[in-house]
Amino acid sequence: MDVFLLMQLLIAAVAGALLYTLIGIAPGTDETAVLAPVTLVLVLTGLSPIIILTFFISAIVAKKLTDSIPVAVAGIPGGVMAAPMVEHALVLKKHNRADLAIRKMASGSVIGTLISVPLSLLLAQQLLPFADAVRTYANPLFFFGAIFLALMSRERIVSLLAILPLAIVIQGLRELYWSVGVVPENETVFTSFFLGITIGPVLLTLFELFNTKKRQAVPKHDAKEVKLRDQHHIKGLHPFKILSKEELTWSTLSSVFGSFLFILSPVGITILLGEVISSRVKDPIRKASLAISSMDALTNAAYISGTLIPLIALGVPLSPVAIGPGGALFNAPPVFNETYNMHHALSMSEFVVATVIGAAVAILITYFIIVKYAESICYVVFKYIPHEALLALFIGLVVLLSFMDGGLLNVFGVGLIAIVAGYFHRLGMNYGVQFMVLYAAPWLIGLF
Numbered sequence: 001m002d003v004f005l006l007m008q009l010l011i012a013a014v015a016g017a018l019l020y021t022l023i024g025i026a027p028g029t030d031e032t033a034v035l036a037p038v039t040l041v042l043v044l045t046g047l048s049p050i051i052i053l054t055f056f057i058s059a060i061v062a063k064k065l066t067d068s069i070p071v072a073v074a075g076i077p078g079g080v081m082a083a084p085m086v087e088h089a090l091v092l093k094k095h096n097r098a099d100l101a102i103r104k105m106a107s108g109s110v111i112g113t114l115i116s117v118p119l120s121l122l123l124a125q126q127l128l129p130f131a132d133a134v135r136t137y138a139n140p141l142f143f144f145g146a147i148f149l150a151l152m153s154r155e156r157i158v159s160l161l162a163i164l165p166l167a168i169v170i171q172g173l174r175e176l177y178w179s180v181g182v183v184p185e186n187e188t189v190f191t192s193f194f195l196g197i198t199i200g201p202v203l204l205t206l207f208e209l210f211n212t213k214k215r216q217a218v219p220k221h222d223a224k225e226v227k228l229r230d231q232h233h234i235k236g237l238h239p240f241k242i243l244s245k246e247e248l249t250w251s252t253l254s255s256v257f258g259s260f261l262f263i264l265s266p267v268g269i270t271i272l273l274g275e276v277i278s279s280r281v282k283d284p285i286r287k288a289s290l291a292i293s294s295m296d297a298l299t300n301a302a303y304i305s306g307t308l309i310p311l312i313a314l315g316v317p318l319s320p321v322a323i324g325p326g327g328a329l330f331n332a333p334p335v336f337n338e339t340y341n342m343h344h345a346l347s348m349s350e351f352v353v354a355t356v357i358g359a360a361v362a363i364l365i366t367y368f369i370i371v372k373y374a375e376s377i378c379y380v381v382f383k384y385i386p387h388e389a390l391l392a393l394f395i396g397l398v399v400l401l402s403f404m405d406g407g408l409l410n411v412f413g414v415g416l417i418a419i420v421a422g423y424f425h426r427l428g429m430n431y432g433v434q435f436m437v438l439y440a441a442p443w444l445i446g447l448f
Helices: 003-025 031-044 049-066 069-074 080-094 098-136 138-152 156-180 191-198 200-208 212-217 245-260 266-278 284-314 348-384 387-427 431-446
Strands: none
Touching: 003 031, 003 049, 003 069, 003 348, 031 049, 031 191, 031 387, 049 098, 049 284, 049 348, 069 080, 069 098, 080 098, 080 266, 080 284, 098 138, 098 245, 098 284, 098 348, 138 156, 138 431, 156 387, 156 431, 191 200, 191 387, 191 431, 200 387, 245 266, 245 284, 266 284, 284 348, 387 431
């Protein structure tokens, strides 16, 4: 590897860490909605795959490190994955220990990263012999994956019943585009449909505001006042010293579980294992500290393994993380498709280099430097970076890519998919099921 490429990898890692440190602190920034569009744009620009992967790994680690900070200081989750930790973080905040919550969660994230990176690379190496068999049956595997994730979700019946209708909408739009000549018959619209599902819940909420009764029924609130404590007294950020032996042990075990259970929903296993681990502890501060450190370790491990194992071993996005935030690494026409994606573009050594550099840079920047000033960063983000501005940026990006995919008709087609997907999401059909349906739609509709 030459020095110039190494410098490019370092720049990509630094950019990913800095960008997603700010985005991670912004309240309510869903991981899929903020990671998938940016990754997709990088792929479509033609950047080297190893640079894109370095950026993506750095972004994941930084996002997972920082999205728990607003939980600790304000009781507001920075992302979907931080939501299970709100209750425990509020306990520490109530006892005037928000600074402890920040350090415990950040340390748990670091442990999760340090455990999952080598373990994921090892597991991926062991699964490589099965790659050809998996790719041969990829389409039915996506369908059964959708059924599996639907059964694992809280709203099982809704998720199962919505699989076929969503597939009909997706494939029906593709047939429409081919019939009117908007898209050549040898091309399949995928990228913009993927992004439509990603912004579905947000677009549905915005669309409802055009309804007079809905708009008038929306509760009005004054500006929310968030009080932040001065954090100058925090000293020492060594994760192995911040965590107790009990917390370090359970964070390590949680990371191992998260890495092996990469095919399951990260939110589901975080809630389940976090509560199981902390349920036997009675002291509220000790219980909350144990829960948030082990949960953060598990979420980091689940995200990293859920990306790396399918990417390296299979070349098929058979995990909720791979098919959601990491979807563009597998399928982003015309650069990547089901027969050629990052799995084929990079060697094992390149995967290792990109992962190690991305994770290491993100930890060094986000953990050892930025987390120390978490309260100050929260102040800047909460006061000067509106949540709505970030959402508008990503929606604008989706509209642009939709127009590039299939013109004005596709902009409205993607809007239709977003509203349908957003409605199903509101009823309980999670992103994982919807993305599996997106991949399985041609095969599933072809059965009829």
